[in-house]
Structure formats: C-alpha cells, structure tokens
Amino acid sequence: DAGVIQSPRHEVTEMGQEVTLRCKPISGHNSLFWYRQTMMRGLELLIYFNNNVPIDDSGMPEDRFSAKMPNASFSTLKIQPSEPRDSAVYFCASSLSWLADSYNEQFFGPGTRLTVL
Amino acid sequence: RKEVEQDPGPFNVPEGATVAFNCTYSNSASQSFFWYRQDCRKEPKLLMSVYSSGNEDGRFTAQLNRASQYISLLIRDSKLSDSATYLCVVIETNSGNTPLVFGKGTRLSVIA
Numbered sequence: 070d071a072g073v074i075q076s077p078r079h080e081v082t083e084m085g086q087e088v089t090l091r092c093k094p095i096s097g098h099n100s101l102f103w104y105r106q107t108m109m110r111g112l113e114l115l116i117y118f119n120n121n122v123p124i125d126d127s128g129m130p131e132d133r134f135s136a137k138m139p140n141a142s143f144s145t146l147k148i149q150p151s152e153p154r155d156s157a158v159y160f161c162a163s164s165l166s167w168l169a170d171s172y173n174e175q176f177f178g179p180g181t182r183l184t185v186l
Numbered sequence: 187r188k189e190v191e192q193d194p195g196p197f198n199v200p201e202g203a204t205v206a207f208n209c210t211y212s213n214s215a216s217q218s219f220f221w222y223r224q225d226c227r228k229e230p231k232l233l234m235s236v237y238s239s240g241n242e243d244g245r246f247t248a249q250l251n252r253a254s255q256y257i258s259l260l261i262r263d264s265k266l267s268d269s270a271t272y273l274c275v276v277i278e279t280n281s282g283n284t285p286l287v288f289g290k291g292t293r294l295s296v297i298a
Contacts, residue, residue: 104288110290111273111288111289111290111291112230112273112288112290112291113288114286114287114288160229160230174232175232177229177230177231178229179228179229180229
C-alpha cells in the first residue's frame with residue numbers, strides 16, 4: 070500500500086517566489102496535518118484538516134502561508150512570497166480521524182526539503 | 187506557549203546498554219502521550235503509546251508520571267539499529283487550540 074505521498078521531495082527557490090507543496094494522504098484517512106521541522110524549532114504543527122475542512126490553523130506562521138484541501142485525496146501548502154527563514158523540511162501526515170478525545174496514529178510522508186535562497 | 191521539553195543529547199551508548207530519556211510537559215491538562223522515532227533525514231514514525239500504568243513493548247518501556255509531569259522511555263539491550271532521534275508527543279484534548287505538541291527530540295547513538 071502506498072503511504073503518504075509528498076511532492077516535490079526537494080525544492081530550491083529564490084526569495085520572493087511562490088512555493089507549492091503537495092500531499093496525497095493515505096486512502097481512507099480523514100485527517101491531514103501539515104508540519105514544519107527545523108533544527109531550532111523542532112517539529113511544529115502548522116494546520117490540520119478533518120474531512121477536508123481546516124480545523125486549526127493557529128500554527129501557520131503568517132499570512133504568507135496558506136493551505137487547502139479541495140478533496141479527500143489532495144492537499145497543498147503554499148508560501149507566497151517565500152523567504153529564506155521558510156527553509157525547512159515540511160511534512161504532511163494523515164490519520165484515520167482526529168477527534169478531541171481520541172488519537173489515531175499519524176502516518177508521515179517523506180517530507181519536502183525546502184531551501185529558499 | 188505550551189512547552190514540551192527534551193534533552194537533545196546526543197546520548198552515546200555502547201551496544202547492550204540500557205538508556206532512558208525523559209520528556210517534561212508544562213500543561214497539566216495534557217491527556218495522551220506518545221513516543222515517535224525519527225531516523226536521520228526520514229519521517230517520524232510511531233514507536234509506542236504511553237499509558238498511565240506504564241507499558242512495555244519488547245526492549246522498550248514507556249512510563250508516565252503525572253505528578254511530576256513527565257514521560258520516560260527506557261531502552262534495554264541497545265542495538266545499533268536503535269540509533270535515531272526519539273520525539274515525545276503530548277496531546278491536550280479540549281484544548282481549543284493546537285492540540286498536539288512534539289518535543290524537539292533526543293538523539294541516541296548506539297556504538298559498536
């Protein structure tokens with residue numbers, strides 16, 4: 070079975086450019102999460118969706134970041150305009166469901182390594 | 187800001203050694219706890235849940251101390267393949283805000 074799929078695996082871009090990261094969750098999973106990982110700040114939850122609806126985006130650093138989930142099998146995280154401090158590994162994860170009083174294992178994708186010059 | 191703290195390490199231990207990591211959390215409303223493992227340049231993967239009564243999975247033992255607000259992970263008979271970064275995860279139900287927080291991880295290096 071395919072796990073969580075992310076593309077691209079590596080992205081190098083220049084400051085000011087738009088960056089779009091893509092994620093395909095595991096089929097049948099209803100919850101999707103976007104994370105950012107850096108050495109300084111560790112793994113940070115940016116936003117998560119339940120049944121394609123954004124539930125909590127309080128982790129999104131600023132308005133330059135936006136995320137969408139138009140259907141159950143696809144999500145994007147967009148940075149516009151990008152800045153050097155956005156350089157990080159961005160992970161997408163999915164789980165069967167995310168409820169306030171229960172937890173299902175999150176399965177992570179391989180990540181996108183973003184470098185903004 | 188919710189805080190989940192881990193000693194970053196690295197912990198350098200010989201094969202066969204027993205090693206333990208702690209993870210402290212600041213929010214007493216935290217409800218669920220987990221350990222994830224992350225290999226170098228790979229994604230995190232769930233290692234084990236942490237139950238109130240403590241739980242064991244082979245060479246791995248996880249414990250929760252609510253009074254002192256920390257969880258621990260004990261690895262017995264360390265293998266070279268245990269070398270990785272171990273992340274603790276704290277989940278706060280009914281938080282109304284970002285409900286889950288990862289620690290920055292503790293790096294373990296098992297040496298032959």
